Amino acid sequence: MKGKFTNVGIVIVSHSPLVAKGTADMVRQMVGDRVPLSWCGGNPEGGLGTNAAGILAAIEAAWSDHGVAVFVDLGGAETNSEMAIEMLGEPRSRLVAICNSPLVEGAVIAAAEASGGAPLAKVVATAEELSPS
Amino acid sequence: MQTDRALILGLIEACHDAITIHADDLCELDRAIGDGDHGTNMRRGCEAVYLDRERLCCLALPQAIELIGVALVMSVGGAAGPLYGTLLIELGRRLSILENEGDFALIFGEAIEAVARRGRAGAGDKTLLDVLYPIQAEIMRRSTLINIAKRAVLSAELTADMKAMRGRASFLGDRSVGHIDPGASSCAHLTTAICRYLEEYRPA
Ligand SMILES: [Mg+2]
Numbered sequence: 001m002k003g004k005f006t007n008v009g010i011v012i013v014s015h016s017p018l019v020a021k022g023t024a025d026m027v028r029q030m031v032g033d034r035v036p037l038s039w040c041g042g043n044p045e046g047g048l049g050t051n052a053a054g055i056l057a058a059i060e061a062a063w064s065d066h067g068v069a070v071f072v073d074l075g076g077a078e079t080n081s082e083m084a085i086e087m088l089g090e091p092r093s094r095l096v097a098i099c100n101s102p103l104v105e106g107a108v109i110a111a112a113e114a115s116g117g118a119p120l121a122k123v124v125a126t127a128e129e130l131s132p133s
Numbered sequence: 134m135q136t137d138r139a140l141i142l143g144l145i146e147a148c149h150d151a152i153t154i155h156a157d158d159l160c161e162l163d164r165a166i167g168d169g170d171h172g173t174n175m176r177r178g179c180e181a182v183y184l185d186r187e188r189l190c191c192l193a194l195p196q197a198i199e200l201i202g203v204a205l206v207m208s209v210g211g212a213a214g215p216l217y218g219t220l221l222i223e224l225g226r227r228l229s230i231l232e233n234e235g236d237f238a239l240i241f242g243e244a245i246e247a248v249a250r251r252g253r254a255g256a257g258d259k260t261l262l263d264v265l266y267p268i269q270a271e272i273m274r275r276s277t278l279i280n281i282a283k284r285a286v287l288s289a290e291l292t293a294d295m296k297a298m299r300g301r302a303s304f305l306g307d308r309s310v311g312h313i314d315p316g317a318s319s320c321a322h323l324t325t326a327i328c329r330y331l332e333e334y335r336p337a
Contacts, residue, residue, distance in 0.1 A: 015168075043210045044177070049170055052214060053207040075300050079215040079251065083206050 008114040008123045009036035009062035011070045012107055013055055013077045015048050017041035023071070023104050030108055031115040038062035050076045055084035059096060067095045067120030069127065071107040095120065101127040141190040141197045143330050149183040151326035152176055152319065159322075162315040166302035170211060171315035178209035178217070199225025212300055213316055216248050216261060223247040238273040245269055258298035259309065261316035264288045268324055282328035289313060289321035 010027060014020040020041025027037055038061035043049030059068055070085070072078045078098060085096045097120060099106050106127035113126045152159075152175045159172030182189070182204050189197045202221030206214050223244040231240065245265045254260045267288040271281045290313060297309035 043170070043174070044208070047170075048168065049174065050210045050214075052210070052218075076211045079212050080206075080210065082251070083215045083218065087203075087206075 005036045005064040006066060007035050007064060007117055008066050008110075008120050009038070009059075009064040009068040010107055010111050010114060011037075011055070011058045011062050011068055012039040012041075012103065013050070013058070013070060013081050014039075014041045014073045014103060015050060015077060016073075017046060019073065019103070023107050026104065027107050027111045031111045034115040035111050036062040036064050036068075037111070050080040052080040052083045052087070055081050056087055059084060059088065065095070067097065067123075069110050069114070069120065069123050070096060070098045071101065071103050071110070071127070072098060073103050097124045099124050099127045101130045105130050137192070137194045137197070138190045140334070141192070141194060142186055143334055144327060145182055145186045145189065145201070147326040147330040148323050149179040151322045152179040155319070155322050159315050159319050162313055162318055165312045166297060166305055166309045167315065168211075168301055171213060171319065174209045174211045174213055175319050178205045178214065181205075181208040193229070195225045195227075195229035197225070198228065201225075212252065213261075213319070216252055216316070219251045220244050220248045220265070238269060241272060242269050252299060254299045257295060259292050259295035259302065259314045259317070260299055261314070261320040263292050263295065263314070264317045264320040264324065278328040278332045282325040285321040285324035285328075289317040292317040 012020045012023045014023065020039040024037055024039040038058040040051060040054040040058040042051065044051050062068055070081050072081050081098050085093050088096065099110065109130065110123045110127040113123045156172035156176040159175060160169050163169045163171035182201050185204060189200060192200065198221050202218045202225060205221065206218030209217065224241065227240045227243060248265065249255060249262055252260060254262055256262060256266050264285050267284050268281055271284045292314040293311055296307060297303045297305065302309045
């Protein structure tokens with residue numbers, strides 16, 4: 001799988017499986033399969049919550065050697081995503097960034113940027129422009 | 134001197150039992166100022182560690198502590214998974230480097246600082262740090278296990294007066310005052326269980 005994609009990957013993390021999947025659907029509608037995409041929503045039982053192991057698997061599934069941008073909703077999603085990224089280990093962890101942006105808008109605009117071949121820093125910056133600072 | 138095996142098994146069981154007994158109360162506390170899942174999340178984590186106890190008890194204590202931390206990260210979720218996980222991973226790693234030569238209070242303090250960085254929180258923010266810092270202070274002054282446990286329980290109660298600055302409870306602002314923080318409460322229960330176990334089984 002490694003190196004298969006030349007575009008930055010997108011990972012959606014939400015406390016809700018429905019929100020995560022729905023957001024991923026919206027991204028997919030926008031960019032088709034030109035961007036590696038995966039999502040993780042909810043706790044391991046499928047209820048509302050977060051799940052570091054699931055986030056790690058989602059990052060693996062959307063892996064691109066050009067980097068992966070992760071979009072999160074509330075605090076626990078961010079903290080668990082940080083842990084998952086650390087567990088990837090160096091040097092791959094350096095290729096993954098958590099975007100400080102609204103989940104849906106951020107993921108869609110980032111994916112649009114990524115589908116044009118933009119590097120990770122540009123993909124992240126474009127999404128973060130949406131953030132109220 | 135008991136072997137690490139007995140100590141590790143005993144600690145895992147003590148923590149597992151404490152969380153099982155208090156899971157409903159922890160959910161209740163979390164329902165008041167959060168999303169109501171803290172007890173469920175902690176129970177899932179302690180269950181995962183408990184099921185893996187036969188493998189964990191074959192390890193040296195520092196390594197077991199680190200791997201218990203990893204198991205908690207992978208199973209607890211919420212903010213608690215990364216926070217408790219970071220505490221134990223950092224503690225285990227530091228203890229294994231220093232073996233028995235280091236000062237436990239200082240090592241524990243460093244692990245707590247890693248938790249603070251992970252949660253971007255500090256003392257008084259109404260989190261489990263408001264129990265961890267006082268415990269560390271007690272260990273520093275070589276308090277008895279009973280006094281460490283008492284201080285943990287008292288410190289958790291004191292979080293009721295605090296306004297939440299981190300996590301979902303912070304969305305409530307002043308309305309978070311008057312409720313004990315669920316993470317501080319689980320931390321006090323675990324500390325009590327650990328201290329009680331060590332008190333009973335301390336090597337002669
Ligand atoms: Mg919660």
